Amino acid sequence: MSATTRAAGAEGRPRAATGNVDASRPRPILLIEDTPSLQMVYRSVLASAGHRVAVAGTAAEGLTRFRESLPNVVLLDLMLPDRDGLDLMQDMLRLRPETNVIVITANGSINKAVEAMRAGAHEFLVKPFDEQRFLGAVENASVAREVRAPRRPPPEPTPVNGAFLGSSEAMARIHAKIRSAARSMATVFITGESGTGKELCALAVHDTSPRASGPFIALNCGAIPQDLLESEVFGHVKGSFTGAIADKPGAAAAADGGTLFLDEICEMAPALQTKLLRFLQTSMVQPVGATRPRKVNVRIVCATNRDPLDAVRRGQFREDLYYRLYVVPIHMPPLRERGNDVIEIAEAALARFAAEEGREFIGLDAEVKARFRRHSWPGNVRQVLNVIRNIVVLNDGGLVTMRMLPDAFTDQMAxxxxxxxxxxxxxxxxxxxxxxxxxxxxxxxxxxxxxxxxxxxxxxxxxxxxxxxxxxxxxxxxxxxx
Known part of the structure; x- marks a missing residue:
């Protein structure tokens, strides 16, 4: 009986990925890189460190090798000759969600890094990088996989309950509104300060909706230059402008059958607001340089850390677009208004980061908890995670005390x-x-x-x-x- 058959019998369902894997041997690292010289370098470094390596030069070959070897760690170049690397990564993660993918690219832009991490990458390496950095990323991915795999919990029957941490009344109201909104096609407009979890809220709407099996495409309108934003949203055809070396579908087309999340929507240029309004009315996408539009089926969720109605009054946001988008408003409360949630978030982050870093922490002492409750947390949840990460990285373990708090955090109080x-x-x-x-x-x-x-x-x-x-x-x- 094959390993695949045994796995199917044990879990009560067939495996999505197939392969004859020798359980007695460690699974190889899959390297997908189209440049032969880099293949040789990466493979030599990994082999010298004691790793088995499977190599592919194209996306098609990489997917075949993935199904055959079922690797725990994949090293993936984003620029492949036959397909976009992020699309390939999403296919692999659908087949085997527990895989840790390390994305490698020569394009070190923040947008590309964010796109890769949002799509499920474990880590992001920018060429050129040294041997120590390379092997460190591989070891971290391997350790994270070993720590996580035995403790992988079954999926929650109601995904929204796992989307955010916190048992405050404010979060209970958010959960209830998400459940109600998710069942419809109505546009959801999320507001709240930076770091309050607006994208998690959008993802919860998607995961709780009938579109959960479709794509979730996130686009930060404030992080993309205005002259490139139209191409990012609606795509372009090859040769439509300088630098358009290939056709690009755009976020709206990529989200077909799923959800398009437009973050910082109030930062969108007025000219593009007009085109977005037309798209919302017609569901037709026309890439830059294309002669014909095509119809897509997309649900829109948007977010802003500004007051959208104030942006309308200032003439920065179209009033008709505001009323078209502001159908189901959800306001994410700042952490300072969520009572004891900050302690729940900090303790959960402590356990998670400690597992990732191989440290043993047992919790927060009473004085630290009291300080956390008093703090205004201007950076909200994102700031809590940064503080806890700092504590875990710079300390060996034990009970978190006041002396372990980062200097930047204690200085910020005054x-x-x-x-x-x-x-x-x-x-x-x-x-x-x-x-x-x-x-x-x-x-x-x-x-x-x-x-x-x-x-x-x-x-x-x-x-x-x-x-x-x-x-x-x-x-x-x-x-x-x-």
Whole structure:
């Protein structure tokens, strides 16, 4: 009896991927790379480290090798001659969701990295990289797979319950609204501060809907240059503009049969808002340079960290598009309004990151819990995860105490007020004098932090006052930590 037959009998259902795998031998790492010289280099490095390697040079060959060897770890080049690497990755993960895929590409853009991670990649490597970084990524993927596989829980009967952590009344209302909205085709409009989980909310709507088996395509309208956004949404044909070296379907066509999530929708240029409105009315997609449109079946979920009605009043967002999209509103509450949820999120993140890093942590002590409850968490859930990750990486384990908290976090408790005081006018001199002698970068930091402090720690509110995108402020603050 084959390994596949035994697995089917044990689980009570046939396996999606097939292959004759010797259970007594470790499964090989699958390397999918179309450049022969790089194939040789990667294979030699992996073999020297004691790994078995299966190699493929095309997407078609890679999928065949994947079905044959059922690897736990896949090294995948995104630029393949016969198919887009992200599409291949999604096929492999549908066949075997527990596989850890390390994406390799020469394109180090943030957008491509985010797209790969959202699509299910375990890690992202940008060429060129050194041997230590390469082997470290492979070892981490292998260890993560070994830690995770025995503990893989059965799927939840109601996926929305697992989409967010937190048992507060605010989150209970969110869960109930998602269940109601998911059954319909109505457009869902998610609002909330950055880091509150708007994309998780969109994914929960998708996973709880009849479209759960279809694609979920996420596009951040604020992270893509305006001159490229139309191509990203609606696609383009080869030769339609400089750099269009091949046909590209676009996010709307890629989401056919599933859900298209448009994040930071209020950052979309007015000209593209008009085309989006037409798409919502007709369900017709016409790529840049194409002569004929085609019909797609897509559900739209959008999100913003701004007040969309305020954007309408300012003339930054079309009123007719607002009323077309704002059908089922869901507001994600900031973490400071969710009571004890911050402790649940922190403890779950501690367990997850500790498993990934091979550390033994037993929880948070009472003083840390009290500090977490008092903190305003301007970065919301994203900030909690960053703080916990820092703790796990820089400490060996045990009970998390106050001394383990990162300096940037403890400094943040007082820094905004201190910065605000620095630009308060002194009794005998104008406030401008307090800035003389500082660099332009230092003045920028003082003004930004003081503005955030004067708006209760709200980055989106400060961004509106400073007339910049909230993502710009988050990037600057992350850079200041380094």
């Amino acid at each position: 820094a905004p007020e201190e910065l605000a005081r620095r630009i308060e006018p002194a009794p005998s001199e104008p406030s401008l004098d307090a800035l003389i002698g500082l660099t332009l970068a230092e003045i920028e930091q003082i003004v930004i932090e003081a503005t955030i402090a004067r708006h209760g720690g709200s980055v989106p509110k400060a961004a509106r006052v400073l007339d910049v995108s909230p993502s710009t402020l988050y990037r600057k603050r992350e850079a200041w930590k380094d």
